[in-house]
Amino acid sequence: MDDIVNLSIVGVLIALTAFFVASEFAIVKVRSSRIDQLVAEGSKKAMVAKKVTSRLDEYLSACQLGITVTSLGLGWIGKPAVKELLVRGFGLTNIPDSVISLISATLAFSIITFLHVVVGELAPKTLAIQKAEKMTLWLSGPLHAFYILMFPFIYVLNGSARVLTKMMGIDMGSEKEHSHSEEELKILLSESLKNGEINPSEYNYMNKIFDFDNRIAREIMVPRREICAIPEDMPLDEILSIMTQEKYTRFPVFSGDKDHVIGMLNKKQLFADLVYQGEKDQLKIQDYIYPVIEVIDTIPIQELLVKMQRDRMHMAILTDEYGGTSGLVTTEDILEEIVGDIRDEFDEDEQPVIQKRADHHYVLDGKVRLEEVQDLIEMSYHDEEIDTIGGLILNENIDIREGQSIYLDDIRMKVLEMDGRYVKKIDLKKGVTSTDKGNTRTGLDIKEPLLVNEMTLSEK
Structure with a gap:
């Protein structure tokens, strides 16, 4: 027992x-x-x-x-x-x-x-x-x-x-709740994705949110030269013609030039009143101009989003350090930093800013940020004053023209389209050989007419 x-x-x-x-x-x-x-x-x-x-x-x-x-x-x-x-x-x-x-x-x-x-x-x-x-x-x-x-x-x-x-000289202190750093959270998200706890879309959204806090407004703005703005003294018929042709909802209004934006017009409200009243002569454009947010172009986009939410405005005008207009940002531009491109029924002809042609071969919009290019291919280029791939090309050769190329090691950047000095489209290819470059000492592209202003970045 x-x-x-x-x-x-x-x-x-x-x-x-x-x-x-x-x-x-x-x-x-x-x-x-x-x-x-x-x-x-x-x-x-x-x-x-x-x-x-x-x-x-x-x-x-x-x-x-x-x-x-x-x-x-x-x-x-x-x-x-x-x-x-x-x-x-x-x-x-x-x-x-x-x-x-x-x-x-x-x-x-x-x-x-x-x-x-x-x-x-x-x-x-x-x-x-x-x-x-x-x-x-x-x-x-x-x-x-x-x-x-x-x-x-x-x-x-x-x-x-x-x-x-x-x-023993060790002060335990008060017990604190353990917290995770941003890098730890990214690792946790990766593990959750592998285990099926979250789907790829959720994973991408969360990663973009981490990057969201590091962006400034200048990196996502519509540049000044691409702003479709309306002079305050433009006749109503011309304003309606522009609004019909351009499929935007809001248009900045300026006095004199784009450096003096005085407000914005909402096309929906203007068209609605025009339909109900039926008399264009009775409409005064000044009655439809609303204030617009003006901020410095280096403002973090998360701060700008909070300001736009607080002021209930969907558009902000960005100014540079000298007080001139550098571009504009809409709430759609900010949201696209998290969810990706948002296309509506009027964006059918809009081309993606990054088009893949083959492995290590892309056609890029000149506004594509250098960080995005570096995510596509291995590229070593650092300049705190340059934000975009178009800016890189102009910084290396201000006199470049359509059809010309510049080289960075084995990367060729060929200008496909320009608007004045503005580089709009670029053909980017990594892995080019000395034969592709032509004259390796000057970096001339023998497939194009000889251009004395073409050179390799490594020789500059």
């Missing part, structure tokens, strides 16, 4: 060891954000789990206390109990008593150690790591009860540990 009781105690002690080990690893492994979500959904188990995970130092001490006590109990009761059974079994043989005692002690130690390590620690540890959320919800209640029961001992042990660490 005593043997059964002792073995039962051994089983209970191993089970308790497994409980404390599983609790320890589960509450460390579980995501606090997931527990918060379950609490918001009203889960009672999650509410207890939140208490446990928010005070890890104290509850881990409870786990350690439990593991230590059960381990001592196994050593005190388990080994003698198993040894006694083995001695009785070997006593039926003709083995000398001294040998039986040695063999029984060795086997008893081995059996208890195996059960303690495998059943009491390794198996529950693996289970807790693999099923951290479920194990935390299941075990937090009993662990909380044990913590309350053993609170005086845990308090003394934790206090003693703090005194010891202070004597």
